[in-house]
Amino acid sequence: MTHEFRLGVDLGGTKIEVVALDTAGQERWKRRLPTPRDDYAATIATVAHLVRAAESELGCAAGTLRVGIGTPGSISRTTGLLRGANSVCLNGQPIIRDMAAALTRPVRISNDANCFALSEAVDGAGTGADVVFGAILGTGVGAGIVVGGRVLDGPNAIAGEWGHNPLPWPRDDERPGAACFCGRAGCIETWLSGPALARDHAFHGGGTLNAEAIVAAAQRGDTAAGATMVRYEERLARALAHVINLLDPDVIVLGGGLSNIDRLYTNVPAQWGTWVFSDRVDTRLVQHMHGDSSGGRGAAWLWNW
Numbered sequence: 001m002t003h004e005f006r007l008g009v010d011l012g013g014t015k016i017e018v019v020a021l022d023t024a025g026q027e028r029w030k031r032r033l034p035t036p037r038d039d040y041a042a043t044i045a046t047v048a049h050l051v052r053a054a055e056s057e058l059g060c061a062a063g064t065l066r067v068g069i070g071t072p073g074s075i076s077r078t079t080g081l082l083r084g085a086n087s088v089c090l091n092g093q094p095i096i097r098d099m100a101a102a103l104t105r106p107v108r109i110s111n112d113a114n115c116f117a118l119s120e121a122v123d124g125a126g127t128g129a130d131v132v133f134g135a136i137l138g139t140g141v142g143a144g145i146v147v148g149g150r151v152l153d154g155p156n157a158i159a160g161e162w163g164h165n166p167l168p169w170p171r172d173d174e175r176p177g178a179a180c181f182c183g184r185a186g187c188i189e190t191w192l193s194g195p196a197l198a199r200d201h202a203f204h205g206g207g208t209l210n211a212e213a214i215v216a217a218a219q220r221g222d223t224a225a226g227a228t229m230v231r232y233e234e235r236l237a238r239a240l241a242h243v244i245n246l247l248d249p250d251v252i253v254l255g256g257g258l259s260n261i262d263r264l265y266t267n268v269p270a271q272w273g274t275w276v277f278s279d280r281v282d283t284r285l286v287q288h289m290h291g292d293s294s295g296g297r298g299a300a301w302l303w304n305w
Helices: 040-058 095-103 112-123 194-203 211-219 223-247 291-300
Strands: 005-011 015-022 027-034 066-071 107-111 131-137 141-147 251-255 284-287
Touching: 005 040, 005 112, 005 291, 015 040, 015 291, 027 040, 027 291, 040 095, 066 095, 066 112, 066 291, 095 107, 107 112, 107 291, 112 131, 112 141, 112 251, 112 291, 131 223, 194 211, 194 223, 211 223, 223 251
Parallel strands: 005 066, 066 107, 131 251, 251 284
Antiparallel strands: 005 015, 015 027, 131 141
8 A cells, every 4th residue: 555645534524635645744635625515425425536536647546545533523433423513414423433444544533633643743834733722713613622733532532522611711802602513602712713712802882793893993993892802712712721731732723714813812822821820831832734724734644655
């Protein structure tokens, strides 16, 4: 079996992307297709089509390349079925078995946030760090943990499920917090996602704007938008201070749409020392290097050469 290339599949809610990496981690092939809406069988078939196309165009025999897959949710250790995916047609499905059958080879599957963290740890913004916490701030909030170049999964396959913990050190006006799809209220995701930023802005009288518009308005000097960003940064500082107290990572890498807000990388570390149980904080907060390519790249890195 050839190991000249490895394939990574980013199985997203709106697109499926396959990337081929060579032994040096360079992208040699990449293609994406829309994710079939609410159709599990068609999703499996689309992945198989892209993998076959990659092998054909790279000049590799069918079935010879290793394939890693990043998915929303995680595999239940009890049932072997996927759970917790926001692409609900995947939930309750034996995705490892079905992908292996469709691709005629073993596959490795991990949570998409784990793949993001692994990509950035191997050859991205966290290169050279021993402990990397990769946090995704987007439509949802999730995270992955990489220690010594390996994804930390845990006995329950939930390591890094940072977004479904309560916002730490909540103020009285932050209790109980908004309802979360997980069935609880006040989760970090309900405060730090893009929709959460928009909801907080509207709640404080700023009007109906999406996250991108709020950031732009704050840059123009809009008072209400500026106040929204100050609240967001303080909450993010609290949430990441909690991570530092528990994990003490060398570096925290931000991904997702909100990671493109430049002011976060100055304003959040300036505050998190208030809650970190140490007289100094050497953890670095950095922006991703590979952007939305990190999911597929990290999936490819699930296999060692």
